[in-house]
Amino acid sequence: MKFSILSLFPDQVREALDFSMTARALDRGLIELELVQIRDYAINNHGQVDDAPYGGGRGMVMMCDPVYDAWLSVVEKATHDKEDRSNEGGDSVENCQSVHTIFLSPAGKTFNQAMALELSKKSHIAFICGHYEGVDARVIDEIGADEVSLGDYVLTGGELAAAVMIDVITRLLPGVLPDEEAWQLESFSDGLLEWSQYTRPRVWRDRAVPDVLLSGHQANIDCEREVSRLIETITKKPELLKGQSVDRELWELVAERLGSDTSNDE
Secondary structure, three states: OEEEEEEOOHHHHHHHHOOHHHHHHHHOOOOEEEEEEHHHHOOOOOOOOEEOOOOOOOOOEEOHHHHHHHHHHHHHHHHHHHHHHHHOOOOOHHHOOOOEEEEEEEEEEEOOHHHHHHHOOOOEEEEEEOOOOOEOHHHHHHHOOEEEEOOOOOOOOOHHHHHHHHHHHHHOOOOOOOOOHHHHOOOOOOOOOOOOOOOOOOEEOOEEOOHHHHOOOHHHHHHHHHHHHHHHHHHHOHHHHOOOOOOHHHHHHHHHHHHHHHHHHO
């Protein structure tokens, strides 16, 4: 899978990904990172890529032409590469998936695990990283980019958001993690949080690992984990339970556990 980063600071994304799982995915060729410096497409020899906003206001706004020309270079290169593969007997250009473009914006749809799973099916994603007070809205409309946000807050630029999204998407690609189950059992994969995890020592600061996890009885362990993840979700992100179908017996075990904990607190 290929990720193209269109940015005034593309190295910030590369540096964020140059560790752990994403670094290994890059080394193994499971993902490819294309860094595109928008300033290379400046409108003059002074490297100008921004100007004052119409209507007044603070700060500067990134101009249409540098952003559009940088994006066009990515699309044209992708088309050329596809034509080369077609001539070598690969898929025809018409059948190749086009570049999916995302503009990182606080106004965009909030990124989540379900969106990551859909994006992991793309072959090429381009991220447009804004800076300053934003990007001229006309170029985003012209490109037809999807607007995506990490949450209801403002970052200095889109670079860190792009790095986060690439990390999340990369985990879902075949061959990146040891086995598919590694991400299927993680938080949010089916809408709920993951169960609580424990390792040695068995007792730490008077806090003991639940006995059932040491029993060797896999059915009981699986049941404990289902109860644990429901409790985690109820107590930390109850909004995730909306629309979830949960077995009645599990609910009863959760209610019993929560009731017991409340009694102990009293």
